[in-house]
Structures are given as C-alpha cells and as structure tokens.
C-alpha cells in the first residue's frame with residue numbers, strides 16, 4: 634500500500650540530514666515541505682519565533698502538546714541544556730513512531746520523552762508519573778479545539794507557575810478563537826501576538842505567547 638506523508642518525510646530526513654545534526658534535520662524537513670509535500674510543521678519562519686522564546690526562557694521543563702513528526706520537538710530540544718527535559722504528547726501511534734525516529738536521527742533522544750497518549754489523560758499524571766512539579770514552557774500545537782480545555786486542565790493540575798509561558802501555534806490559521814479570547818481577557822495571563830505566516834505559505838498566521846501570572 635502507498636506510504637504515508639509522515640513516512641515520506643522521515644525518508645527525506647534519513648536521506649538528506651546528517652545523524653546527530655539537529656539543524657540538518659530541520660532543514661531537510663523544511664526543504665521537503667517547501668519543495669515536495671506541505672506538512673503541518675511549525676516551519677522555518679514561525680520556527681525562528683519559537684527558537685527566540687526558548688532561548689529567552691532557557692527552560693528546564695518543557696511540555697509539547699501534539700508531536701506530529703517531531704519537527705518542533707527537534708527545534709526546541711536542540712536549544713535545551715543537557716539537564717533539561719522536553720515531554721511531548723502524541724496520541725496517534727503512527728505519528729509517534731515517525732517522530733521517535735526523527736528525534737533519534739537528530740540525536741536528541743536523551744532530552745526528549747515522547748509519550749504516546751492523549752493530553753487529557755497525561756496532563757493529570759505529570760506529577761506522579763514524571764515527577765514534574767510545574768512547567769517553564771508549554772508549546773500548544775495539537776487539535777485546535779483542545780487548546781482551551783487543556784490549558785484549563787493544566788491550571789487545575791497546578792502545572793503552571795508564576796512566569797510559565799504558553800506558546801500557541803496557529804492562532805490565526807486554522808485559528809483558536811476560544812483560546813485567544815481566554816488568554817487575552819483573563820487576569821491570570823499577560824498575552825502577546827507574534828505575527829507571521831502559515832508554514833511554507835504566504836497566508837497570515839502567528840503565535841500567541843501567554844505568561845501565567847499565578
């Protein structure tokens with residue numbers, strides 16, 4: 634049967650990227666998505682905004698919701714100090730299998746914990762299962778109608794501390810209106826919008842950075 638797009642993306646990484654070189658993995662995926670097949674990675678333009686937020690925060694504990702093929706996982710993990718940890722949640726087994734191989738090709742498996750499961754099942758288990766008290770950074774890039782319920786769940790589970798940053802992809806395209814309204818109007822967040830473009834296109838999209846005020 635025909636291969637899937639994530640399988641073809643992985644092949645492109647294994648063909649064009651150097652093992653242990655995260656930047657070459659990022660470039661190989663961006664080249665594949667620009668010249669072969671579009672895929673819903675954050676991409677190079679929004680990716681540089683993600684990079685700047687990670688570099689500014691220097692986070693020890695990072696949570697990613699929605700791994701997909703592991704592109705943003707590699708972007709984040711490559712900037713983390715060796716002692717830091719990135720937990721990424723992915724409930725589609727096929728995507729998780731691809732992402733594991735992309736992360737390993739980049740040589741970042743020691744900093745990344747990919748959990749195959751749904752965010753709503755695993756957010757409540759972060760403390761007892763991973764010994765995580767609070768996160769320094771959360772990157773939201775999963776189903777758009779899940780950003781708001783999962784944010785409220787993280788609040789309820791005490792996973793956010795004063796200063797925790799939520800960074801959300803796609804706040805314009807496909808859009809997350811209920812989430813945006815919440816973080817922009819809640820007294821518990823200081824929110825700002827980083828205007829950019831939908832990955833590999835000229836369409837407008839952007840990231841919303843929201844600091845939890847406790």
Ligand SMILES: CCCNc1ncnc2c1ncn2[C@@H]1O[C@H](/C=C/CNC(=O)c2cc(-c3ccc(F)cc3)cc(O)c2O)[C@@H](O)[C@H]1O
Nearest residue numbers: 673699701722723724725728751752774775776779806807
């Ligand atoms: C139980 C559901 C909620 N919990 C979840 N827990 C764990 N993983 C979850 C997940 N939801 C979804 N996922 C996974 O996240 C990923 C989903 C991402 C959804 N992203 C998008 O729809 C998206 C879509 C676009 C897009 C934009 C324009 C367009 F014309 C077409 C698509 C661009 C993006 O950057 C996107 O991120 C998948 O790998 C999925 O299996």
Ligand SMILES: [Mg+2]
Nearest residue numbers: 673774802803
């Ligand atoms: Mg996205």
